[in-house]
Amino acid sequence: MEDNSRTARKRAQIVEAARPVFLRNGYVGASMDEVAALASVSKQTVYKHFTDKEQLFTSIIMDTTAQVEGLTKMITATLDGDGDLAGDLRTLARGFLGAILEPDLLRLRRLVMAEAERFPDLGRTWYEQGFERSLKTLAAAFCRLAERGALRLDDPELAAEHFVGLLLWIPVNKAMFRGGNDLYTETDLDRLAEAAAAAFLRAYASRETA
Numbered sequence: 147m148e149d150n151s152r153t154a155r156k157r158a159q160i161v162e163a164a165r166p167v168f169l170r171n172g173y174v175g176a177s178m179d180e181v182a183a184l185a186s187v188s189k190q191t192v193y194k195h196f197t198d199k200e201q202l203f204t205s206i207i208m209d210t211t212a213q214v215e216g217l218t219k220m221i222t223a224t225l226d227g228d229g230d231l232a233g234d235l236r237t238l239a240r241g242f243l244g245a246i247l248e249p250d251l252l253r254l255r256r257l258v259m260a261e262a263e264r265f266p267d268l269g270r271t272w273y274e275q276g277f278e279r280s281l282k283t284l285a286a287a288f289c290r291l292a293e294r295g296a297l298r299l300d301d302p303e304l305a306a307e308h309f310v311g312l313l314l315w316i317p318v319n320k321a322m323f324r325g326g327n328d329l330y331t332e333t334d335l336d337r338l339a340e341a342a343a344a345a346f347l348r349a350y351a352s353r354e355t356a
Contacts, residue, residue: 157195160185165206165267168307169253203261204268210254211275217245218283225287231296232347239313240338246314247330253320281306288350298352305350313342 163185168176178199182189195204224238245251262353264270284306299305315340321329330338 153195156187156191159204159208160187160192160195160202163347165204165250168203168206169250169257172219172257173199173264177205178202192236192316204265207258207268207272208252208275210251210269212274217242217280221247221280221283221287225291229352231291235346236339239309239342240335242313243317243335243339245319246318247335248301252318256322278354280340281310284309295352297350300349309342310348314336 160181164176164181167184171177176199178189178192181202182192185192192202196205220241221238224234228236258269258272281303285302287306288297288299288309289302292299292302296333297305302339304313317335
């Protein structure tokens with residue numbers, strides 16, 4: 147048990163050191179020597195845990211899908227209550243913006259997109275286990291709201307896509323192409339969340355909710 151725990155800690159240490167190397171230099175520019183130096187281990191130790199750079203890169207990308215757990219839990223916790231739907235949607239929208247515009251996640255997104263042709267299966271899996279999973283969780287929540295009479299919709303998955311599109315299309319693209327962490331103030335993000343929630347409700351709220 148102790149050896150397994152030590153192995154897991156060493157692996158996590160290497161991954162933690164490698165993440166900024168790949169984010170900064172890309173796959174081709176990332177050096178296993180630099181990873182070993184930042185992790186304070188030998189290069190031999192790195193290769194003991196990861197057979198090659200591709201396996202280390204894949205592990206770094208796939209480890210981040212665990213962040214989706216936070217998003218899915220937020221969706222369920224926010225929309226499965228009996229509170230004010232408009233307020234709940236604003237809260238959810240604001241939480242989504244905060245999570246998706248997190249600087250390291252944006253850098254990771256750029257990296258996955260840049261390497262999509264080199265690693266098509268990795269990009270596909272990252273999308274399916276990440277963003278697509280969040281969309282399905284959101285669609286399921288909207289379906290439950292429709293069953294309770296709060297929303298009127300024929301296609302829950304399309305409704306989820308509309309909500310996320312209203313909310314994220316411009317902010318995410320602006321952040322992806324322009325970079326920087328100061329594109330939006332907290333007030334800006336509050337306004338974007340409120341506007342997306344309001345537009346979504348104008349399209350999908352039941353008469354009773356409206």
